Amino acid sequence: MGEDGYGQYCPVTRAVEVLAERWTLLIVRDMLCGRTRFNDLARGNPGLSRTLLSKRLRQLERAGVVAHVGDQYLLTPAGEDLRPVVFGLGGWGARWQFGDPRDQELDPLLLMWWVHGRIAFDQLPDRQLLLEFRFPDVAARFWVLRDAQGPSICTFDPGFGVDATVEGDLPVLYQVWLGRVPLSTALRDGRVRIDGRPDVTRPLPAALQLSPMAETVAAASGVPLT
Template sequence: MDEARRTAYGQYCPISRALEVLGERWALLIMRDLIVGATRFNELARGLPGLSRSLLAKRLRQLERAGLVDHLGGRYLLTEGGRDLEPVVFALGQWGARWSFEDPHADELDAELLVWWMHTRVDTTDLPGRRHVLHVRFSDDPRQYWIVVEDGVPSVCRSDPGFGVDLGLCSDVATLYKVWLGRLSLGSALRSGALQAAGATAWTRRLSTILQLSPVAALVPTLRDVTS
């Protein structure tokens, strides 16, 4: 049976029609990543490690058929309809931040995924030189990561690239997640020692601008307002 027929709700209503397009598992998370800047298949796959590549390809085809995404020259680009989903996706994030965003569960603490997300938000444009290196270590995960920014283009290395490190970060995985997502302020994490930053003063005092937080971090403090 055709998938569109299986997921049809049989109701003439714009909400049910929207759910027929976006109600499939992973569809909204794919749209989230496209909205915040991913355009390549491998970028989407890295940012959604629980999603198989075959299902990702299937969902992208569905979104393309629905007119939300264009596949051009190996890139997935949002159409006008896709871009119009941005306030919807961020409204869901705001609701989640207020009503369902508690401390992370153990199975949500993926260090590699966190570093992958972080590398998309590193901004070293105000620092001299064409290459900048951030070293990320975790006190409760043996893996180490290097974020290398060359000519403004960031990449993630899982082994030492052999370049000098400009800034080192160390914390447990949960703490860095909380900082990245706005549940714990960067200043509080640094003052308590839960997050440690090492490097030249020019780097450490600019940490908040070099490492920009998640695009949804600004929504998360509303949770503190509700629970305080």
């Protein structure tokens, strides 16, 4: 946006000048979902260059939306006040613009990045755990390891015994994650399969918490969430 902006004295215009730059709202979205470190924000937006991410964060700082504290980027009260705006925009998208996924929107590593941060490990056995996720349609496999340092994603087999395996085609697992397809339905009709140790597989469906947008998407799609 140029120095003169849109040349309109209007609060909508002022908000657009701050938030309508490419990637800005997605950065704010991820911060509202708990991402506070530069590398985490970069991993959650793989199409965004690190140079542009730095620029956008500086712009948000100047606008008073974000504060850079140590190695974290924290939302200010003005940033937190965007929560109903961002998720309200997501609700509009779910109702009016959200159809089947496009091929270019299906990134298995990005999906795993989102999923691994939403697994409720407190509902699973209290020990080191290794969960394997298989996407047979794109010949991709990932592992989520929970150890003393917390959960992390592995793109190669860590060499520990796998406690549970979740398998399904990439479009299906994306739609489960986002609430368009209930996990219970996908498990019942075989589009998603969970195998492994019973003490892990039994509580795992409940522990696989969905996207923060899943409830909104499910309501817009007219399907039950679970």
